[in-house]
Amino acid sequence: MKILNVDQIRALDQYTIQKEPIAPLNLMERAALAFVDWFVDHFPNTIPTKIFCGLGNNGGDGLAIARLLLEREYPIEVYVVRYAPRESDDFMHNHRRLKLVTEQISYVEYSRDIPAIRHNEVVIDAILGSGLSRPAEGIVKSTIETINRAPATVVSVDIASGLNADKPNDANDVIIEPDYTVTFQLPKLAFVLPKNGRYVGEWHVVDINLHKRYIDQANTPYFFTQPHEARLLLHKRDRFAHKGTFGHALLLVGSYGKIGAAVLSAKACLRSGVGLLTVQVPRCGYAVLQTAVPEAMCRPDGHQNVLTGVPDHGAGEAHSPSPADYSAIGIGPGIGKASETLAMLRDIIPLVTKPMVIDADALNLLSENQDLLEKLPPNSILTPHPKEFERLTQKWDNDYQKLDILREFAKKHRVIVVLKGAYSAVATPGGEVHFNSTGNPGLSTGGTGDVLTGVLTALLAQGYDPVEAAVLGVFAHGLAGDRVAEQRGPIGMTASDVIDALRWD
Ligand SMILES: NC(=O)C1=CN([C@@H]2O[C@H](COP(=O)(O)OP(=O)(O)OC[C@H]3O[C@@H](n4cnc5c(N)ncnc54)[C@H](O)[C@@H]3O)[C@@H](O)[C@H]2O)[C@@H](O)CC1
Numbered sequence: 001m002k003i004l005n006v007d008q009i010r011a012l013d014q015y016t017i018q019k020e021p022i023a024p025l026n027l028m029e030r031a032a033l034a035f036v037d038w039f040v041d042h043f044p045n046t047i048p049t050k051i052f053c054g055l056g057n058n059g060g061d062g063l064a065i066a067r068l069l070l071e072r073e074y075p076i077e078v079y080v081v082r083y084a085p086r087e088s089d090d091f092m093h094n095h096r097r098l099k100l101v102t103e104q105i106s107y108v109e110y111s112r113d114i115p116a117i118r119h120n121e122v123v124i125d126a127i128l129g130s131g132l133s134r135p136a137e138g139i140v141k142s143t144i145e146t147i148n149r150a151p152a153t154v155v156s157v158d159i160a161s162g163l164n165a166d167k168p169n170d171a172n173d174v175i176i177e178p179d180y181t182v183t184f185q186l187p188k189l190a191f192v193l194p195k196n197g198r199y200v201g202e203w204h205v206v207d208i209n210l211h212k213r214y215i216d217q218a219n220t221p222y223f224f225t226q227p228h229e230a231r232l233l234l235h236k237r238d239r240f241a242h243k244g245t246f247g248h249a250l251l252l253v254g255s256y257g258k259i260g261a262a263v264l265s266a267k268a269c270l271r272s273g274v275g276l277l278t279v280q281v282p283r284c285g286y287a288v289l290q291t292a293v294p295e296a297m298c299r300p301d302g303h304q305n306v307l308t309g310v311p312d313h314g315a316g317e318a319h320s321p322s323p324a325d326y327s328a329i330g331i332g333p334g335i336g337k338a339s340e341t342l343a344m345l346r347d348i349i350p351l352v353t354k355p356m357v358i359d360a361d362a363l364n365l366l367s368e369n370q371d372l373l374e375k376l377p378p379n380s381i382l383t384p385h386p387k388e389f390e391r392l393t394q395k396w397d398n399d400y401q402k403l404d405i406l407r408e409f410a411k412k413h414r415v416i417v418v419l420k421g422a423y424s425a426v427a428t429p430g431g432e433v434h435f436n437s438t439g440n441p442g443l444s445t446g447g448t449g450d451v452l453t454g455v456l457t458a459l460l461a462q463g464y465d466p467v468e469a470a471v472l473g474v475f476a477h478g479l480a481g482d483r484v485a486e487q488r489g490p491i492g493m494t495a496s497d498v499i500d501a502l503r504w505d
Pocket residue numbers: 013014024027028031032054055056057058059061083084088127128129130131132133134135136137140157158159184
């Protein structure tokens with residue numbers, strides 16, 4: 001699903017009005033109906049509901065929503081926040097229509113007009129929508145502050161009043177902090193950015209049938225991965241497949257005290273469909289790995305505690321792993337930053353020609369030795385969390401600047417970057433960013449990143465296109481986390497649970 005900017009959303013509305021064609025007022029009615037369908041599924045018509053409307057089309061939506069909810073016998077009170085002398089045409093139409101069915105419209109011009117809001121009430125916020133052009137001030141600001149202080153449940157129409165849909169807000173902007181946002185047709189970029197969490201709440205997209213042709217043709221770097229889109233990426237298995245069909249992965253993982261990371265990534269790799277798996281761990285991890293992951297072959301490193309890439313000659317290993325023997329290589333979980341391990345990276349990276357997966361301390365070593373970035377095989381997948389990404393690049397002032405840095409980095413180094421977190425962002429060398437739709441805060445626990453490395457390495461080994469591997473792998477990893485959260489709640493989730501919950505159908 002595409003994420004469009006405000007100008008494009010406005011153009012999409014106009015395109016729909018002209019090409020469907022549909023009168024603007026009827027389009028507003030369709031939007032209000034879609035909101036109301038969602039609302040009646042979530043709130044019974046016994047809860048007192050206050051609707052705050054601005055004077056633009058978001059306010060017009062609010063008035064239409066009020067009328068439709070009154071028809072459904074919701075106890076509604078309507079407040080029009082009069083911040084300006086002029087209303088939009090469709091606001092005025094809906095105002096007239098609403099006045100035919102209720103006397104209950106109040107006008108908020110001064111602070112004393114703002115009603116008290118109690119805890120058992122619902123507030124519908126239709127003050128300002130995507131037409132926001134400046135920070136909330138005066139009576140708009142006071143109303144927003146009152147709503148934010150109130151103990152009620154708040155639902156924003158389209159977008160929280162005061163929140164910019166596609167650019168940063170100022171630190172002292174006053175913005176509605178809703179429990180829910182019900183948005184029209186497509187998500188806004190603001191919804192997937194960490195700093196906006198409290199200004200979005202739980203968000204839902206409702207379909208209002210805006211014109212598909214415009215959406216199909218619209219240019220945007222931003223996408224939101226939906227379940228059916230991820231599922232389309234999944235390779236079907238041939239009835240006559242054999243284990244050679246699904247590639248041979250090599251994981252270079254673990255150090256003394258972090259062999260668990262090696263085990264987690266290895267298990268996840270096997271649970272993600274790889275044909276064969278070899279894991280190289282320091283000698284101290286040999287017995288652990290052979291016991292915990294019997295399906296994997298294990299190459300002990302020559303070093304007792306850290307990876308050096310030099311084989312353990314005592315174990316009959318004559319050669320360092322030759323990258324050409326493997327269909328994909330994953331490096332990083334638990335490896336630490338020993339100088340011998342850096343030397344291993346320096347040896348191996350220039351020899352690898354196929355895309356590889358780079359995570360954790362391998363990323364940190366790259367940050368400190370940026371010349372290595374130039375040597376990465378094109379389309380390699382880097383999986384930093386925000387701190388690791390900052391070390392690779394620079395500090396950012398806001399989430400939008402972070403996205404610019406992310407896209408620039410992926411383009412410049414011709415790599416795929418999975419910037420992890422809620423709505424993990426997969427940036428491609430072509431400049432696109434795919435935000436993931438699965439996952440939950442239960443995944444914020446040690447080892448889940450190691451699991452992701454195993455998943456992605458398995459997909460590359462099976463011959464997935466690297467961008468598709470990243471989008472699909474991140475989606476499946478988050479979905480596994482969602483399954484665990486559903487079964488046992490998010491709080492007690494472990495990385496091992498996530499591995500067990502991986503499914504590929
Ligand atoms: N155009 C359409 O066909 C549709 C529009 N829809 C609704 O329309 C909304 C966008 O409508 P508008 O473009 O009228 O935008 P708004 O409803 O956000 O209002 C914009 C108006 O408020 C003023 N304004 C902006 N920031 C302000 C501030 N901080 N304080 C006071 N006034 C401010 C602007 O100058 C403009 O006059 C969407 O969010 C959505 O709710 C939906 O009905 C779907 C269809």
